[in-house]
Amino acid sequence: ExxxxxxxxxxVQPGGSxxxxxxxxxxxxSSYSINWVRQxxxxxxxxxxxISSSSSTIYYADSVKGRFTISRDNAKNSLYLQMNSxxxxxxxxxxxxxxxxxxxxxxxxxxxxxxxxTVSS
Amino acid sequence: DIQMTQxxxxxxxxxxxxxxxxxxxxQSISSYLNWYQQKPGKAPKLLIYAASSLxxxxxxxxxxxxxxxxxxxxxSSLQPExxxxxxxxxSYSSPRGFTFGPGTKVDIK
Numbered sequence: 100e101x102x103x104x105x106x107x108x109x110x111v112q113p114g115g116s117x118x119x120x121x122x123x124x125x126x127x128x129s130s131y132s133i134n135w136v137r138q139x140x141x142x143x144x145x146x147x148x149x150i151s152s153s154s155s156t157i158y159y160a161d162s163v164k165g166r167f168t169i170s171r172d173n174a175k176n177s178l179y180l181q182m183n184s185x186x187x188x189x190x191x192x193x194x195x196x197x198x199x200x201x202x203x204x205x206x207x208x209x210x211x212x213x214x215x216x217t218v219s220s
Numbered sequence: 221d222i223q224m225t226q227x228x229x230x231x232x233x234x235x236x237x238x239x240x241x242x243x244x245x246x247q248s249i250s251s252y253l254n255w256y257q258q259k260p261g262k263a264p265k266l267l268i269y270a271a272s273s274l275x276x277x278x279x280x281x282x283x284x285x286x287x288x289x290x291x292x293x294x295x296s297s298l299q300p301e302x303x304x305x306x307x308x309x310x311s312y313s314s315p316r317g318f319t320f321g322p323g324t325k326v327d328i329k
Contacts, residue, residue: 144320204270205311206254210263
């Protein structure tokens, strides 16, 4: 059974840092690209970042570029999101989501349960 | 950047109703359009990919259509478990970006 389990969320002050983790199981982690997606309270979904299976390709949304860093450790079946210079507007539930793609589609087929990050003084 | 819009933003419907949700892209995205369902406190769940392909395990009352800039998600006969928020997502820009629509909340009339 494919599972993605996020952790590391919590309360942090504006300007602070936090590191999220996503532990994967039930599939060959090193074969898949993974994304972070967030959802502010009562709001819609926002794509945050992408990392390829080998970490060779990384992309960020403009809203987090220069402040967030995505990484992975295939030996540990784990994905990370280092979040620095946090702002109030970064408050959200953060999900990791597996990307499944071919020449005809790209989709997020499995999601974690999410971890809540609250940025507040 | 590709922008996604959805209409309506919310709707009220009864069990058994036929429900249609529309999604529009700011530029042509071919058929690189996915639909997700999200219930309160839960992660999104993939329903439809490539505009019209039903994800494995998803009931056949869900269907998708469209290409280019205009897409629709149809629930042929609304069931109690279908009350949720529905999001479209473009993957034309993959992997540089994956824009979601603002969502359509379906609740009980």
